[in-house]
Amino acid sequence: MAGSPVQVTGTVLTMRRVDAYHALTVVAPGIADRFRPGHFVTVAVGGPRTSTLTRRAFAVHDVKPDYGGTVELVFTVRGAGTAWLADRRARDPLDLVGPLGRPFPLPRDPASCLLVGSEYGAAGLFALADALQQRNCRVDFVLGAASSDRVFGALRARRMAETATLTTRDGSLGVRGSVVDVLPGVIADTHADVVYACGPMSTLGGVTAVCAEFGIPVQVSVEELMACGIGLCMTCTVPVIGDDGVTRMTRACVDGPVFRGERVRFDDLGTIPFDAHGAPGGDRAR
Amino acid sequence: MPADMRTYLAHVELPNPILTASGCAGTGRELAPFADVTRLGALTTRTITMAPRAGRPTPRMAETPSGLLNAVGLQGPGVDAFLARELPWLAERGARTVVSIGGGSVAEFSALARKLTDAPGVTALEVNLSCPNVEDRGRVFARDPSAAGEVVAAVRTAARYDLPVIAKLQPDVADVVAIAKACVDGGAEALSMINNPVGMAIDVDRMRPALAAGTGGLSGPAIRPLAVKCVWQVHAALPGTPVIGMGGVTSGRDALELVLAGACAVAVGTVLFHDPYAGHRVLRELEELLQERGFDRLADAVGLAHRPSHRTDREESSP
Numbered sequence: 001m002a003g004s005p006v007q008v009t010g011t012v013l014t015m016r017r018v019d020a021y022h023a024l025t026v027v028a029p030g031i032a033d034r035f036r037p038g039h040f041v042t043v044a045v046g047g048p049r050t051s052t053l054t055r056r057a058f059a060v061h062d063v064k065p066d067y068g069g070t071v072e073l074v075f076t077v078r079g080a081g082t083a084w085l086a087d088r089r090a091r092d093p094l095d096l097v098g099p100l101g102r103p104f105p106l107p108r109d110p111a112s113c114l115l116v117g118s119e120y121g122a123a124g125l126f127a128l129a130d131a132l133q134q135r136n137c138r139v140d141f142v143l144g145a146a147s148s149d150r151v152f153g154a155l156r157a158r159r160m161a162e163t164a165t166l167t168t169r170d171g172s173l174g175v176r177g178s179v180v181d182v183l184p185g186v187i188a189d190t191h192a193d194v195v196y197a198c199g200p201m202s203t204l205g206g207v208t209a210v211c212a213e214f215g216i217p218v219q220v221s222v223e224e225l226m227a228c229g230i231g232l233c234m235t236c237t238v239p240v241i242g243d244d245g246v247t248r249m250t251r252a253c254v255d256g257p258v259f260r261g262e263r264v265r266f267d268d269l270g271t272i273p274f275d276a277h278g279a280p281g282g283d284r285a286r
Numbered sequence: 287m288p289a290d291m292r293t294y295l296a297h298v299e300l301p302n303p304i305l306t307a308s309g310c311a312g313t314g315r316e317l318a319p320f321a322d323v324t325r326l327g328a329l330t331t332r333t334i335t336m337a338p339r340a341g342r343p344t345p346r347m348a349e350t351p352s353g354l355l356n357a358v359g360l361q362g363p364g365v366d367a368f369l370a371r372e373l374p375w376l377a378e379r380g381a382r383t384v385v386s387i388g389g390g391s392v393a394e395f396s397a398l399a400r401k402l403t404d405a406p407g408v409t410a411l412e413v414n415l416s417c418p419n420v421e422d423r424g425r426v427f428a429r430d431p432s433a434a435g436e437v438v439a440a441v442r443t444a445a446r447y448d449l450p451v452i453a454k455l456q457p458d459v460a461d462v463v464a465i466a467k468a469c470v471d472g473g474a475e476a477l478s479m480i481n482n483p484v485g486m487a488i489d490v491d492r493m494r495p496a497l498a499a500g501t502g503g504l505s506g507p508a509i510r511p512l513a514v515k516c517v518w519q520v521h522a523a524l525p526g527t528p529v530i531g532m533g534g535v536t537s538g539r540d541a542l543e544l545v546l547a548g549a550c551a552v553a554v555g556t557v558l559f560h561d562p563y564a565g566h567r568v569l570r571e572l573e574e575l576l577q578e579r580g581f582d583r584l585a586d587a588v589g590l591a592h593r594p595s596h597r598t599d600r601e602e603s604s605p
Binding site: 055228234237254 | 309310311316317319332337338340341342344349351352353354356361362506507556557558561
């Protein structure tokens with residue numbers, strides 16, 4: 001485990017637009033120090049007398065040592081909470097908790113690593129790519145989105161990786177289709193030893209299925225609705241198979257968000273699998 | 287001089303009146319990086335059941351104005367795993383622990399009480415009469431005075447004589463005072479209120495219920511007026527019974543409101559999801575508010591709003 005999480009009042013340094021997304025940089029030394037790739041942070045939205053009680057969780061795009069330590073988040077406006085966040089300006093205070101969750105495990109020896117990201121979920125992969133390259137790993141990217149302005153980090157991926165394959169659903173950039181469609185070809189071309197994936201659950205399920213065909217390990221960072229991000233509320237649970245072979249409703253926030261892909265029961269999301277630990281016996285969950 | 291914040295649940299003294307509400311503080315371990323759980327008046331566990339429970343499918347949560355709908359379905363490891371892994375952690379640190387228990391039958395409640403009564407570190411038992419999102423709702427104890435009284439009596443009989451039994455009440459009932467009286471007649475030494483009233487939200491984009499379970503428990507500041515009403519009514523009818531007030535408390539002012547309505551202790555719940563340090567913050571704010579108003583003791587403020595004109599009253603009582 002990395003250091004335990006902290007709750008800090010950070011100060012907004014910059015807020016900028018990156019294609020279709022907002023990128024927010026906050027001075028938050030305690031969090032930047034403890035960060036490892038794959039960690040996430042939560043933000044309280046709406047100010048001190050807010051009527052929005054749940055914290056918003058975001059992958060960390062980047063940490064930098066400036067001003068004692070900064071954290072950069074990438075997000076899109078999806079509701080009142082993220083709209084409030086998009087209105088923050090330099091010097092505004094922001095209540096942050098982090099770093100949270102289980103980070104990406106890194107290979108001990110140099111390996112060929114394929115990083116797959118969908119929409120702004122790709123933001124969480126760049127710190128990972130840096131860490132992998134420091135370990136002399138080969139890094140390749142597959143980034144996809146609905147349209148070209150929603151493919152996050154294409155330029156940076158092209159600059160830093162051996163190859164960067166881009167996909168869009170409307171064909172406006174790169175290959176028409178989804179990241180899952182191009183994955184078999186890219187795995188074959190790059191001789192990938194391991195795949196890391198961020199994005200919506202449906203994408204992660206598809207990526208995991210492809211990796212299973214190739215027999216290579218895959219680490220996925222899951223997305224599930226969460227209220228607190230620190231393990232209290234029990235709302236972000238995902239059916240995950242444990243080391244003992246037993247499926248448990250597992251909290252994405254403290255036991256994830258990174259899981260081995262084959263351990264996550266993607267086909268059973270939104271249900272309590274009948275064989276899960278503590279599943280109702282007589283009346284099966286719908 | 288700071289006000290004396292000690293409070294009592296039956297004969298058990300708590301150093302301060304701020305508790306965590308059931309299901310909102312995890313096992314205690316999750317809060318520990320942010321706040322010292324031993325400095326709380328007490329920590330209330332999530333509801334402990336006999337068997338492990340996987341809970342409800344996701345989505346389990348929907349945000350509503352000033353509130354939160356949840357349908358977790360009492361996910362938990364079961365009482366044996368609780369006794370083996372979760373309670374000892376709290377006991378070792380000296381945290382005062384109120385153990386919430388839930389079952390589908392009177393027999394299950396008394397079996398839980400028997401298992402927990404001699405475990406080191408249990409400060410009190412809280413009988414969850416009304417978790418609104420349990421899947422098999424064969425019996426809803428909280429809505430029926432005789433069923434509520436029966437469960438409380440069974441727990442009271444099974445628990446050691448000096449372990450206080452607290453009954454947790456639900457607000458969306460016909461007559462909360464009748465339920466409260468039945469629980470006290472059944473042997474409850476204290477009452478805690480309110481549990482989540484049942485609510486529902488529909489996602490208009492998907493055009494389906496927002497929660498997989500359909501309905502869920504509503505919590506947060508949206509329900510605070512319900513809590514104030516229930517505490518007020520029950521304190522008026524049963525002034526000698528200690529009441530733990532809860533429901534949307536986010537600040538010292540909110541806590542003081544429940545104290546003035548008749549609560550001698552106050553629990554923070556949903557606000558911990560927003561601010562894990564909230565328990566300690568609310569305690570400090572409540573202390574300051576009491577001091578500003580010239581109270582020497584928390585106990586002097588309990589139920590004060592029931593007096594027609596408390597200012598004259600206080601002058602009369604201290605000539």
